[in-house]
Structure formats: C-alpha cells, structure tokens
Amino acid sequence: MARDVQITFDCADPAALAAFWAEALGYRVQGPPPGFTSWDEALDAMGVPAERRNDASAVVDPEGTGPRLFFQRVPEGKQAKNRVHLDVRAAPGLDGADRMAALEAEADRLVALGARRVERHEPAPPLGAGHIVMTDPEGNEFCLD
Secondary structure (H helix, E strand, O other): OOOOOEEEEEEOOHHHHHHHHHHHHOOEEOOOOOOOOOHHHHHHHHOOOHHHOOOEEEEEOOOOOOOEEEEEEOOOOOOOOOOOOEEEOOOOOOOHHHHHHHHHHHHHHHHHOOOEEEEEEOOEOOOEOOEEEEEOOOOOEEEEO
C-alpha cells in the first residue's frame, strides 16, 4: 500500500521558510482548519499564546499531488550538511545549454526570494545532466535539477 509523505524542516522561522518554499514550488501556505477564517482565529480558539504562533507552518500543493511540507521551530541552528535534500525539477525534458539556461533563470528567481547559490555542476554525459546546488534562506541545501 502506498503512503502519503510529508517532508519536515527543522528551522528558526517557520512562517518565513514556508513562504519561501511556497513561492519556490508554486505551493500555497496551508489554510486554517475548517470553521475558521484565519490562522489567528483558529489559534485564539485553541488557546495558543502569541509568542508560540510561529512554532509551525505548512505548505501544500494546490493541485493536491505533491507532498505537504511542514516547518517546525527548533531551538538549535543547522549544524551540518543535509543528509536528505529536495531536488527541484526546474528543467524537465531539457538538456545541454537549454537545460542550464532554465536552471540559471530559476536560480536567479530563487536568489531574489532569499536563496543562496552554492555551485553549478556542468553537464557530464551520459549520466550527468547538470544541476545547480542552492540553499534556502536558513541554509538547507537543495538542487535545481
């Protein structure tokens, strides 16, 4: 039986990181529970104090096919390289110069949103199509593939 998957990020600022990834992936910040018109209204009803309202956030695929991304506040900062990372498929079906141009354009867009470019890997046929290593605003590595 296939399972749904949620990808969880430990972070310092769940709302900001959720906003970055929503924009990066074409996702949206998950809306409040049914019966509430806003998260503030829902969190008021749940008795969550103001200082705890950025403890978590989530983004979802508006078409319902991609995994939910969940962001949770943790006290410690990032310590080392990620053992798991996302590959953002920014140039499906393209190769060579067209692929790298599409990846460069996406890298520029994401840098404007707060990402950082780490390094470019040139195409190395037959198996290496080329990719760009990036980090999100909190330093989590991901690849534009």
